[in-house]
Amino acid sequence: MSAPLLTIDNLRIEAGDRVLLEGLSFAVAAGERLAIVGESGSGKTLATRAIPGLLAPALDRVSGTIRFEGRELTALGDRGLRSVRGAGIGLVFQEPMTSLNPALPIGVQLAEGLKLHRRLDDAEVRRRSIDMLARVQIADPESCLARYPHEFSGGMRQRIMLASVLLLEPRLLIADEPTTALDTLSQREVLQLMVALTREMGTALLLITHDLGLVAEYTDRVIVLEKGVMVEEGETAQVLARPNHPYTAKLVGSLPRKDGDRAAIAPDAPAILRIEHARVDYPGKPGLFRAGTPIRVIDDVTLDVRAGEIVALVGASGSGKTTLGRTALGLKPLAGGRILFDGKDITRLDRVGERAFRRDAQLVFQDPFSSLPPHFRIGEIVGAALRHVPGLSAADRRERVRATLDDVGLAGFEDRRPHQMSGGQRQRVAIARAIASEPRLVVADEPVSALDVTIQLQVLTLLQRLQRDRGFACLFITHDLAVVEQIADRVIVLEKGRIVEQGPTDAVFAAPTHDYTRRLLAASPALALTETLAAQQ
Amino acid sequence: MKRSVHSLLGVGLVGALLVVVLLGLVWLPYDPLAIDLDHTLAAPSLAHWLGTDEFGRDVASRAMLGARISLLIAIQTVAISIVIGTALGLVVGFLRGWTERVIMTFSDALLAFPGILLALALIAVIGSSRHSIVIALAVAYLPATIRVVRGSVISIREREYVEASRVAGDSALYTMWRIVLPNALPPILVLATSLFGWVILSESALSFLGVGVPPPLPTWGNMLSSARPYMYAASWLSIAPGLCIVATLLGINMLGDALRDRLDPRDE
Numbered sequence: 001m002s003a004p005l006l007t008i009d010n011l012r013i014e015a016g017d018r019v020l021l022e023g024l025s026f027a028v029a030a031g032e033r034l035a036i037v038g039e040s041g042s043g044k045t046l047a048t049r050a051i052p053g054l055l056a057p058a059l060d061r062v063s064g065t066i067r068f069e070g071r072e073l074t075a076l077g078d079r080g081l082r083s084v085r086g087a088g089i090g091l092v093f094q095e096p097m098t099s100l101n102p103a104l105p106i107g108v109q110l111a112e113g114l115k116l117h118r119r120l121d122d123a124e125v126r127r128r129s130i131d132m133l134a135r136v137q138i139a140d141p142e143s144c145l146a147r148y149p150h151e152f153s154g155g156m157r158q159r160i161m162l163a164s165v166l167l168l169e170p171r172l173l174i175a176d177e178p179t180t181a182l183d184t185l186s187q188r189e190v191l192q193l194m195v196a197l198t199r200e201m202g203t204a205l206l207l208i209t210h211d212l213g214l215v216a217e218y219t220d221r222v223i224v225l226e227k228g229v230m231v232e233e234g235e236t237a238q239v240l241a242r243p244n245h246p247y248t249a250k251l252v253g254s255l256p257r258k259d260g261d262r263a264a265i266a267p268d269a270p271a272i273l274r275i276e277h278a279r280v281d282y283p284g285k286p287g288l289f290r291a292g293t294p295i296r297v298i299d300d301v302t303l304d305v306r307a308g309e310i311v312a313l314v315g316a317s318g319s320g321k322t323t324l325g326r327t328a329l330g331l332k333p334l335a336g337g338r339i340l341f342d343g344k345d346i347t348r349l350d351r352v353g354e355r356a357f358r359r360d361a362q363l364v365f366q367d368p369f370s371s372l373p374p375h376f377r378i379g380e381i382v383g384a385a386l387r388h389v390p391g392l393s394a395a396d397r398r399e400r401v402r403a404t405l406d407d408v409g410l411a412g413f414e415d416r417r418p419h420q421m422s423g424g425q426r427q428r429v430a431i432a433r434a435i436a437s438e439p440r441l442v443v444a445d446e447p448v449s450a451l452d453v454t455i456q457l458q459v460l461t462l463l464q465r466l467q468r469d470r471g472f473a474c475l476f477i478t479h480d481l482a483v484v485e486q487i488a489d490r491v492i493v494l495e496k497g498r499i500v501e502q503g504p505t506d507a508v509f510a511a512p513t514h515d516y517t518r519r520l521l522a523a524s525p526a527l528a529l530t531e532t533l534a535a536q537q
Numbered sequence: 538m539k540r541s542v543h544s545l546l547g548v549g550l551v552g553a554l555l556v557v558v559l560l561g562l563v564w565l566p567y568d569p570l571a572i573d574l575d576h577t578l579a580a581p582s583l584a585h586w587l588g589t590d591e592f593g594r595d596v597a598s599r600a601m602l603g604a605r606i607s608l609l610i611a612i613q614t615v616a617i618s619i620v621i622g623t624a625l626g627l628v629v630g631f632l633r634g635w636t637e638r639v640i641m642t643f644s645d646a647l648l649a650f651p652g653i654l655l656a657l658a659l660i661a662v663i664g665s666s667r668h669s670i671v672i673a674l675a676v677a678y679l680p681a682t683i684r685v686v687r688g689s690v691i692s693i694r695e696r697e698y699v700e701a702s703r704v705a706g707d708s709a710l711y712t713m714w715r716i717v718l719p720n721a722l723p724p725i726l727v728l729a730t731s732l733f734g735w736v737i738l739s740e741s742a743l744s745f746l747g748v749g750v751p752p753p754l755p756t757w758g759n760m761l762s763s764a765r766p767y768m769y770a771a772s773w774l775s776i777a778p779g780l781c782i783v784a785t786l787l788g789i790n791m792l793g794d795a796l797r798d799r800l801d802p803r804d805e
Binding site: 329331354355358359361362365370371372373374375384388430433 | 698701702703704716719720
């Protein structure tokens with residue numbers, strides 16, 4: 001093997017008096033695909049920003065050596081680095097919504113790099129841009145040049161971003177969580193394109209991610225970072241099948257596993273929630289003198305959730321699954337159809353009935369950072385729904401809050417405030433808030449997708465145990481099929497506001513009947529990895 | 538570090554102001570209304586620390602009494618404007634719909650007039666007195682308060698914890714009062730302190746235009762306006778109330794910033 005393309009030796013990054021990254025050494029060979037894996041705070045993004053010299057020099061002190069094609073990057077000035085960025089090292093960031101300039105047409109943004117690094121004439125720039133857009137499978141690349149970023153979806157934007165980076169034919173492509181903001185299907189498409197194109201062009205790929213499924217499917221070698229220290233390095237298949245370091249083992253162990261000993265729900269159990277022919281419209285964009293045409297987000301959806309059952313609601317982003325969850329709780333107005341809770345239409349409840357419904361149907365939000373009111377103490381937050389329980393004294397309420405917090409593993413946290421807690425702890429609080437009033441239905445809207453992998457497993461296990469102990473029904477909204485397989489009795493697949501498939505989880509996963517479900521299943525890397533690992537054992 | 542210096546300075550300035558006002562209740566060097574034609578426009582001396590005005594009245598005594606009147610006007614105006622503006626802004630921003638359209642149309646119509654002009658017109662209608670100044674200025678600054686509160690309420694009502702309060706079964710009133718309002722407080726507090734400054738300046742401007750607190754009662758504003766002809770002959774007449782206004786505004790603003798920082802629950 002010739003000299004590596006990129007060699008990092010003893011990289012250390014400090015900010016103030018904190019060491020964020022220490023003693024990181026690794027090499028990337030030309031054309032190789034390497035993954036850097038770690039949870040938030042592991043320093044994986046810092047490490048990759050340091051390579052093209054993109055850290056804030058005033059805040060962060062960098063020591064160690066970074067050699068790219070025989071040149072020492074840390075010794076290069078800003079001028080020298082600029083010639084390396086783009087032409088030598090290309091970068092794709094996580095958020096396609098903000099990494100393209102919304103004020104410039106796509107064509108201008110693509111041409112920028114070429115003009116800067118290659119000195120080509122306009123016709124040649126145009127020809128190459130169109131060519132590259134076609135290679136990232138943008139339909140009608142010619143007209144794309146004149147359009148603006150907001151006219152494209154997230155997946156399309158990330159492809160355009162990829163095209164603009166690959167136009168310069170870099171030798172190394174750094175992709176920092178390039179598909180985290182995308183839904184399952186676009187995620188797969190973008191990554192496959194990225195891998196195929198880099199292979200074709202002989203570009204090395206450095207993929208930063210927290211998703212082991214992606215690592216297994218798309219990379220040759222993997223580096224595991226924990227709190228700024230590299231704990232493991234090796235061939236991807238080797239590391240995932242037989243992790244040496246306990247932290248890697250923990251990461252691999254955090255992949256969702258199927259819950260084998262779950263008792264089946266009786267098929268004649270009464271439906272606690274019944275949605276009948278529900279339609280929900282969002283107001284369309286209004287014209288100058290007329291109201292907009294409403295956009296249908298939920299279209300003729302009928303479903304049941306039986307008492308004690310866990311039903312997973314699955315779909316890509318924009319499929320309407322979050323809206324459906326809110327609608328089930330009466331938080332969105334219906335354009336048609338009915339919602340029955342315990343046999344009663346929730347839009348026709350009297351005061352007493354409305355109170356009972358609010359106690360009996362609860363919601364767990366996706367983002368534990370915005371769902372807890374910042375000025376309240378945890379005890380007050382968890383006790384919120386208990387204020388509406390008739391005949392419950394303040395002392396009883398305190399006792400219930402204490403018991404609930406105890407149950408979610410946060411005993412004695414009553415007097416803390418949300419900002420003093422970690423993401424996982426906050427999500428436990430959100431769960432405690434939902435179950436404190438002993439509801440019969442909990443709608444959980446992507447309750448673990450904002451959390452780190454190892455925390456995800458803990459929260460999921462907690463939710464599963466609580467459900468088993470307390471027996472509430474759960475409408476579990478998610479895009480992650482591996483999670484569905486772990487916890488759900490039944491799965492409902494939603495596409496563009498319509499139900500395209502539903503049935504027992506095992507049956508749907510074993511033999512999906514609808515094409516959309518098949519595509520979703522095929523696009524789930526974590527699921528594939530779980531199966532591979534299970535087969536090996 | 539720098540922050541604590543600011544808040545100390547704010548507390549110091551406002552504290553000094555309060556001491557002067559309280560002291561003025563029990564003791565003033567001279568009768569601030571007593572005319573002494575033998576000693577008009579006297580320069581600052583041991584007898585008259587800040588000199589005397591064109592009627593021989595003691596400037597220090599008048600500034601102390603003026604502090605009381607100016608502050609009372611400012612506090613009353615800000616209180617009325619903030620309380621009513623916050624209530625309206627909260628309701629309008631939280632409920633949206635036709636309530637919002639009606640109230641915001643009126644508020645925007647008011648906003649279209651320059652504040653001072655509006656106050657002038659109102660005073661012309663209800664007559665010039667201390668109370669009419671308070672009412673006129675409170676009305677003039679109401680639209681700005683409604684706008685600020687409404688904007689911050691609109692952004693807060695979309696947060697998930699507001700939805701969570703609905704799921705818990707809370708009434709709209711409870712959600713507004715206990716969940717939305719506390720989170721909307723920081724910008725309101727900042728607005729209140731800047732409003733305080735504007736009111737003191739506007740009251741000065743109204744006095745300057747001759748519709749302020751009627752003489753012979755002193756406010757910092759009418760002291761400034763009557764000092765204008767003597768700007769060169771007796772500069773102390775303008776400097777004393779001017780410095781009072783500057784020090785007060787500085788103190789109040791620093792105190793407001795410090796208060797806002799303290800109120801933020803994320804900042805321990």
